[in-house]
Amino acid sequence: MTLxxxxxxxxxxxxxxxxxxxxxxxxxAGTLVVAADVGLTTSAAANGLAPAAVPSxxxxxxxxxxxxxxxxxxxxxxxxxxVTINKDGSASFAIPRAEVGQGxxxxxxxxxxxxxxxxxxxxxxxxxPARPExxxxxxxxxSNTTVSTYTPxxxxxxxxxxxxxxxxxxxxxxxxxxxxxxxxxxxxxxxxSLTYGELATKAASSTTKQVTLDxxxxxxxxxxxxxxxxxxxxxxLDIVTGKKQFAMDLxxxxxxxxxxxxxxTLNGTPKAVRNKADVLKLPGVTDVAMIPTGVAVRAETxxxxxxxVRALQVDWGKGSVEGENDETxxxxxxxxxxxxxxxxVPVLAQTVEADFEFxxxxxxxxxxxxxxxxxxDGSAEIWAGLKSPIVSQGEVAQxxxxxxxxxxxxxxxxxxxxxxxxxxxxxxxxxxxxxAFGKPVRLMWHRADEPRQGRLHPMxxxxxxxxxxxxNVLTFEQRHTSVETSFRHGxxxxxxxxxxxxxxxxxxxxxxxxxxxLSQEMPYNFGVVDQTLTETDQRFNTGSMRNVYSPDVGCxxxxxxxxxxxxxxxxPLAFRLEFLKNDKVKSVLRKVAEVGGWGKKMAPGTAQGIxxxxxxxxxSACLVEIDCRPETVNRKIRDGVGGxxxxxxxxxxxxxxxxxxxxxxxxxxxCFSDGLxxxxxxxxxxxxGHFLEASWDNYFYTRQWNIPHDxxxxxxxxxxxxxGGGGEAGVACSVAAVACAxxxxxxxxxxxxxxxxxxxxGFEVKTFIPPVPESPTDGLRHTY
Numbered sequence: 193m194t195l196x197x198x199x200x201x202x203x204x205x206x207x208x209x210x211x212x213x214x215x216x217x218x219x220x221a222g223t224l225v226v227a228a229d230v231g232l233t234t235s236a237a238a239n240g241l242a243p244a245a246v247p248s249x250x251x252x253x254x255x256x257x258x259x260x261x262x263x264x265x266x267x268x269x270x271x272x273x274x275v276t277i278n279k280d281g282s283a284s285f286a287i288p289r290a291e292v293g294q295g296x297x298x299x300x301x302x303x304x305x306x307x308x309x310x311x312x313x314x315x316x317x318x319x320x321p322a323r324p325e326x327x328x329x330x331x332x333x334x335s336n337t338t339v340s341t342y343t344p345x346x347x348x349x350x351x352x353x354x355x356x357x358x359x360x361x362x363x364x365x366x367x368x369x370x371x372x373x374x375x376x377x378x379x380x381x382x383x384x385s386l387t388y389g390e391l392a393t394k395a396a397s398s399t400t401k402q403v404t405l406d407x408x409x410x411x412x413x414x415x416x417x418x419x420x421x422x423x424x425x426x427x428x429l430d431i432v433t434g435k436k437q438f439a440m441d442l443x444x445x446x447x448x449x450x451x452x453x454x455x456x457t458l459n460g461t462p463k464a465v466r467n468k469a470d471v472l473k474l475p476g477v478t479d480v481a482m483i484p485t486g487v488a489v490r491a492e493t494x495x496x497x498x499x500x501v502r503a504l505q506v507d508w509g510k511g512s513v514e515g516e517n518d519e520t521x522x523x524x525x526x527x528x529x530x531x532x533x534x535x536x537v538p539v540l541a542q543t544v545e546a547d548f549e550f551x552x553x554x555x556x557x558x559x560x561x562x563x564x565x566x567x568x569d570g571s572a573e574i575w576a577g578l579k580s581p582i583v584s585q586g587e588v589a590q591x592x593x594x595x596x597x598x599x600x601x602x603x604x605x606x607x608x609x610x611x612x613x614x615x616x617x618x619x620x621x622x623x624x625x626x627x628a629f630g631k632p633v634r635l636m637w638h639r640a641d642e643p644r645q646g647r648l649h650p651m652x653x654x655x656x657x658x659x660x661x662x663x664n665v666l667t668f669e670q671r672h673t674s675v676e677t678s679f680r681h682g683x684x685x686x687x688x689x690x691x692x693x694x695x696x697x698x699x700x701x702x703x704x705x706x707x708x709x710l711s712q713e714m715p716y717n718f719g720v721v722d723q724t725l726t727e728t729d730q731r732f733n734t735g736s737m738r739n740v741y742s743p744d745v746g747c748x749x750x751x752x753x754x755x756x757x758x759x760x761x762x763x764p765l766a767f768r769l770e771f772l773k774n775d776k777v778k779s780v781l782r783k784v785a786e787v788g789g790w791g792k793k794m795a796p797g798t799a800q801g802i803x804x805x806x807x808x809x810x811x812s813a814c815l816v817e818i819d820c821r822p823e824t825v826n827r828k829i830r831d832g833v834g835g836x837x838x839x840x841x842x843x844x845x846x847x848x849x850x851x852x853x854x855x856x857x858x859x860x861x862x863c864f865s866d867g868l869x870x871x872x873x874x875x876x877x878x879x880x881g882h883f884l885e886a887s888w889d890n891y892f893y894t895r896q897w898n899i900p901h902d903x904x905x906x907x908x909x910x911x912x913x914x915x916g917g918g919g920e921a922g923v924a925c926s927v928a929a930v931a932c933a934x935x936x937x938x939x940x941x942x943x944x945x946x947x948x949x950x951x952x953x954g955f956e957v958k959t960f961i962p963p964v965p966e967s968p969t970d971g972l973r974h975t976y
Contacts, residue, residue, distance in 0.1 A: 214405040216351040219274060224355055224395040228347035228405075229271035246664045246719040248773070251712075258710040259809055259917060263340040265328035265683060270344040272326060275304060275352050281376045281389030283308055283349070286320040287341065290332040290579040292557075292609035293862075294919045295855040298425045299338055300345060302851055306411060306418040307349035309373045310388070312426065322581035322601035324685070331684025332579035333614060333736060334711075335808045335917025338851060342915050351405050352395075359395035360386050413849075413910070420910045422854035427605075439562040439604045440636060442575055447564050447632035448478060450625050451497040452486040453504045454645050456960035457511030457881040459733070462487055466505040474500055481628035485617075485645075488625035490633055495967040498638070502962035512731040514881040518651075521675065521729065521878060522549065525653050528728040529673045532657045541661040544759050546752050549944045550652045550744045551875040552675075554643040554885065555737055556893045559607025561618035561637040561646065567592055567626040572599045576619045577606025580681040583689045584616025588623045596686075599623075610738040610866070612647035614681045638964045640886035643876045648883075649737035650675035654748035658718065658756060665756060665771065668718035672708075672745055673726045678734045679703040697730050707736075712745055715806040716753070716771040738863075739923035742807060743870050744945075746924030747931050750803040751941060754932050764932070765790050765802055777806050780813040780844040780908060787904055788815035788842040794937075797821035798839075801933025805925040808917030810847040814864065814929035816840060816900070820937040833873055833892050835948045836934055840902040841868075843922055848912035860905040860922045867926020869894040871934070875949045882960055890955035892948075 219225040276284040283304055291297050301315040308315075323330060329340075357368040357378060364380040372379040379385040413420070430436040455461065462482045465471075471480050471489070476496030481488050489500035513521075536543055563576035572594060578584050581601050589596040606613050622635035637646070652674035659666045679700055682688030691699040708725040725741070737743075757767035765785050772778050781804050784790075790800060797820050804813045817840040827834045843860045850856060873892040876883045885891040927945075935941045944950060958965055 213407055214347045214351070216347060216403050216405055217271060218355060218397040218401050218403055220398055220400045221396055223279060223392045224277040224352060225274050226348050226352040226355065227271045227274045228344045228351060230267055230343050230347060246666060247717045248714070248719060248721045251714065251721065252709050253711060253713040253807070256710070257809070258334050258707060259336050259339050261710055262331070262334050262336040266340045269326050269329045272323070273329070273344055273348070275345070275348040277352055277356065277388055277392045277395070279389050279392050281387050281392070282314045282316055283310055283352070284316045284318070285345070286318050288320040288323065288326050288330040289337045289341070290577060290603055290606060290609070290613065291319060292332070292577060292579070292606040292613060294337070294859065295425050295852065296337045297427065298423060299851045299855060300341065301426060302418050302423055303342060303345045304349045306416060307346045308353050308376070310376045312418060312423060314376060319603040319605065321603060322585040324582050324585070324596065326582070327685045328683050330580070330582050331681070335919045335921060338915045339809060339917055346410065347405060350410050351403060354405060354409060355395045355403070356388060356391045359391045363394070420850050420853065423852045424854065436605065438559060438607050439564055439576055440634060442564055442604070444564050444566060444575065444632055444634070447566065447634040448490050448492060449494040449497050450488055450490045450622070450633040450635040451494065451501055451638060452483070452488055452621060452641070453501040453506060454486045454641055454963045455508045455511060456963065457514060458645065458883065459512040459731070461509040463507040463509050466507065467503070471500050471503050474503060479629040479631065480504070481625065483621060483624040483628060485621060488621070488628065490625070490629055490631070494636065498964055498967045501964055502966065504962070511881050513878070516881055517879045518551065518877060521651055522653070524729055525651065525673050525675065528726055529653065529655060530671050530724060530726055532655065532669050532671060533722065534657060534659060534667045534669055536657070541659040541666060542759065544658045544660060544752070544756055546656040546748070546755055546941065547943065548654045548748045548751070551945065551949050552651050552878060552883070553649040553737065553870065553875050554891055555610040555612040555647055555649070555735070556642070556874065556888070556891060557606070557608030557610055557612065560639055560642050562635065563618040563622035564632070564634050565619070565622035565626040566632040567623055570594070570598060572623055572626075573602070574599065574619050574623060575602045575604050576616070576622070577604050577609065577613050578616055578619060579609060579614045580616070580684050582685050583681050584619045586686045586689070587616055588620055591620045592623050592627045611736040614735055615647060639888065640958060640964045643885040643891050644883045644963070645733065647733050647735035648876065650677055650732065650734045652744050654744060656748060656752045658752065660756065660760060663760065665716070665718040667720045668714060668722070670723040670745070670748065671726070672724065672741070673728070675729045675732055676700065676727045676734060677704055677736060677740070679707065679736070701727055708741055711807060712741060713806050714749060715774050715777050715804070717773045718771065738866055739920040742805065742924040743867065743927045746805050747871070747927040747945065750928035751931055751935065754935060755941065763791070768802070768804065772804070774806060774811065776846050777804050777811040777813070780804065780811050780846050783844040783906055783908065784813045784815040784842045787906065788840070790815060797937055799933050799937035801929045801931070801936060803925045803928030803932055805921065805928070807924070808847070808921045809914065810845060810916035810918070810921055812843065812845040812922045812925045814841065814843045814867070814922070814925040816929045816933050818930065818933040818937050820934060829897055831889055832895055832897060833948055833954055835872055835951070836937070837898070838868055838900045838930060838933070841900045842904045842906070843926065844906035844908060845918060845921055846908040847916035847918045847921070849915045850907055850910035851915055853907040856907045856918045857905040859918045861903070863920065863922030864903070864926045865894040865899065867923045868898060868930055870923070870946060871927045871930035872946050873898065873948055875946050877953065884953065884957050886958040886965070
């Protein structure tokens with residue numbers, strides 16, 4: 193396994209700098225507290241389009257993309273986010289985003305440390321609780337955290353440094369430009385020095401006052417000592433030693449384990465409990481109560497909760513998709529597909545077509561939904577991993593009949609998310625159970641609940657048509673049709689969330705269409721490019737799984753690019769380089785081709801695949817080698833699935849200005865694992881109104897035996913004025929590269945994903961009544 197990165201450019205651009213200077217505030221406090229007001233400036237940038245025989249007009253994301261929209265929405269409340277200098281000389285910052293493993297607490301600490309000239313270890317980044325006044329500034333999604341917070345954070349840190357210097361000058365004399373600042377110590381020309389801790393109260397203000405920052409006071413790339421340098425996660429040791437606290441680790445007095453007995457079919461509802469008294473007699477069980485989504489059981493241990501859930505006899509109402517299965521839902525999608533506009537057989541031109549299907553998939557986060565709730569008369573307190581805490585706060589308040597201001601929501605580090613923690617289902621259920629019991633609860637979803645009742649990536653189809661003439665692509669059409677993707681978390685605040693919940697479904701559709709238009713881009717000169725989204729069927733629990741639409745859309749696109757290359761008799765790499773219109777995309781493509789050895793001779797039944805993706809202000813590319821020979825496909829794996837094996841992968845990403853290359857490489861490892869699973873193994877099967885999978889022993893996300901032994905992640909040299917998004921950016925190219933390699937190895941373009949979805953189900957389906965399996969008592973027998 194190889195991880196590769198380069199040092200940042202030493203150019204003189206100052207990221208995020210305006211010629212007019214920056215405004216900020218010194219907030220009234222006992223120690224120095226500083227905020228930045230970076231105003232309403234957009235982050236859209238030119239893309240350096242390359243000429244082509246039949247150039248394509250710029251698509252919306254090339255001019256203004258989803259990251260621009262999310263960043264601009266957050267700017268008006270940037271001055272409400274503060275950096276504090278503490279009396280011990282450390283700095284504190286409560287980031288208004290959720291840490292779910294992407295490493296934003298470390299990267300944010302690096303940004304502050306850089307501008308303050310502090311060791312990274314002396315910067316303490318925590319997660320802000322729900323703050324309704326932040327409006328659109330507390331949504332974690334779209335790989336936007338660093339993009340949108342980079343400038344406000346560093347400006348606030350630079351203003352704090354400026355105020356500390358001014359305080360030092362008042363005490364020691366001289367002029368600030370002759371002072372030396374290093375490691376949180378300010379030294380005057382005389383040799384006298386003061387620490388940040390000594391200056392923290394002296395630089396404070398008794399009233400909130402406005403200050404200005406000259407843009408020249410921000411460091412440029414040539415001065416960076418922290419940014420662009422590899423940094424281990426600051427919480428890594430706590431994670432691996434068990435000291436890190438997630439929701440289920442919190443010590444909330446009286447909060448006992450709680451689980452939900454869930455319906456046998458999707459979205460069924462409880463009507464009555466027939467044996468409540470008997471269940472209450474079980475060892476450890478303290479409480480049983482119906483809530484809207486099932487029957488809650490509270491006990492001394494989670495094992496006793498499971499026993500209680502399994503013992504319950506419940507009368508259930510019908511679910512939302514009774515009797516439905518994969519094929520009936522797919523048929524519904526086919527009926528909703530919009531026709532392709534370009535005639536099938538244009539005069540003198542060749543028509544190339546393709547059609548792809550993508551099955552339902554589970555988010556499969558390492559940590560299932562978890563929340564702690566303490567609902568008392570007139571108030572409630574919630575602890576949970578939440579990526580849209582303001583919306584969750586409002587939904588909890590509505591669910592238990594309290595004003596929103598009476599609900600306090602603490603955002604806790606989440607053990608994974610991939611989109612489904614955008615929703616507060618777990619927080620709502622915990623609050624409802626706590627209210628029903630009149631006691632605090634520590635609610636955890638069973639792993640079996642996640643694929644059966646949790647958030648899924650929707651089933652979708654992509655129909656493609658292109659016309660080719662005289663060595664050029666004249667038209668490229670894509671009709672993407674999907675089961676509705678729920679955006680009912682809105683843009684992170686209550687008003688848009690309410691709008692997306694309107695009964696007609698038009699509010700949610702409007703957000704879905706906007707997200708699609710602002711994120712999907714075909715970065716090739718393919719003449720007239722036309723990509724559309726149609727969404728239908730609101731009966732499922734869906735959400736924005738990692739990279740949202742791009743894994744499906746990008747996989748379809750890149751397979752179509754390979755088909756076009758073959759139709760025109762060209763090498764897939766050469767074809768892409770000829771028609772790509774963005775230099776950044778070409779660079780990452782060339783890099784993976786060079787490192788991966790594109791074009792080498794491969795044995796029959798094996799092949800290379802290559803693919804690109806452009807999104808999040810950056811570009812990514814992936815090269816893989818796959819083995820589809822019978823002896824590999826038919827290999828026996830205990831409690832797993834066989835099928836094709838990816839033996840080598842190289843992935844490269846260019847995110848512009850790189851904050852932490854080590855963190856970016858780790859993100860690419862995760863993105864590739866997701867993409868590999870989406871291409872080959874991970875999906876859920878709908879049959880008779882319920883999903884068959886239940887837990888990781890039969891939901892086949894990427895496993896150790898699927899990961900290629902030869903893996904290289906490359907963070908391209910840091911460049912540009914702003915960081916781009918990296919948390920999701922590598923998924924689409926990874927799915928596509930695996931799919932393209934499979935097509936080249938087998939000579940057959942895959943039509944349905946994941947590729948093994950239609951194989952006979954290789955597991956024994958767990959029962960739906962009871963909804964969860966017994967707690968294991970022989971775990972050591974199943975270890976290697």
